[in-house]
Amino acid sequence: MVRTVFRGESINFGYDHKQLILKKVELMIEDQSIYGLYGAASSGKTTLAKVMLGLEKPEQGTITWFNERLNSSTNRRVGYVPQQKALIYDVSVYENVMLFGKLYQYRGERLKQQVEQALQLVGLWEERKLVSAKLSDEQLQRLNIACGIVHMPDVVIMDSLTEHIEKKAVSFIMEIVRQLHDLGMTIVYLSQNMEEIKQLCTHIGILKDGILSAEGTIESLIDDKEMNEYRDIL
Incomplete structure (x- = not known):
């Protein structure tokens, strides 16, 4: 049976009630995975991370960490490396x-x-x-x-770690991510660089205009005939 560390169901969020940034997001993160959350700038990645951490409250939906609602105990088990x-x-x-x-x-x-x-x-x-x-x-x-x-922590969310650093330094940052995973941490890796995600991650979610439009292993998404619009980036 697959163990999950995070589950989000029907998450809606917007700073302006008339315009949602996140729209009915359904997200499941497996224990011991490196989950790559891919999306362009302004797709909602950082907002979703803040909602997951309880830094922003969703207008609708449920969030659970380790099969519990957010509380002081779950907060201690999650780390955050912000952009x-x-x-x-x-x-x-x-x-x-x-x-x-x-x-x-x-x-x-x-x-x-x-x-x-x-x-x-x-x-x-x-x-x-x-x-x-x-x-x-x-x-x-x-x-x-x-x-x-x-x-x-058991889980660490990392937001756009390699932006604004030299390309030759990117491999060193990625190696740190791998080392943390080897120590047993589940990693949630936010990025708009698909090549990094393909090199690092076991699972991927594609966020587009606040909607999680695809989720799974990279192999499963490539094999999914309904994912034709993403074949150029996968």
């Missing part, structure tokens, strides 16, 4: 991650262990004393990831 980095640039790399660790109620030696583990995973342990403002764009993205996973 807009929530970093403090005039403090050190170490202090940034420590601040996020404290948000999850870690203290003392356990907090230090969590921070070191996160920085080791993203390859920034040697740079831990640097002021964050001195980091490159790629290093800032790695720090962004460390802050989102310092509590070692």
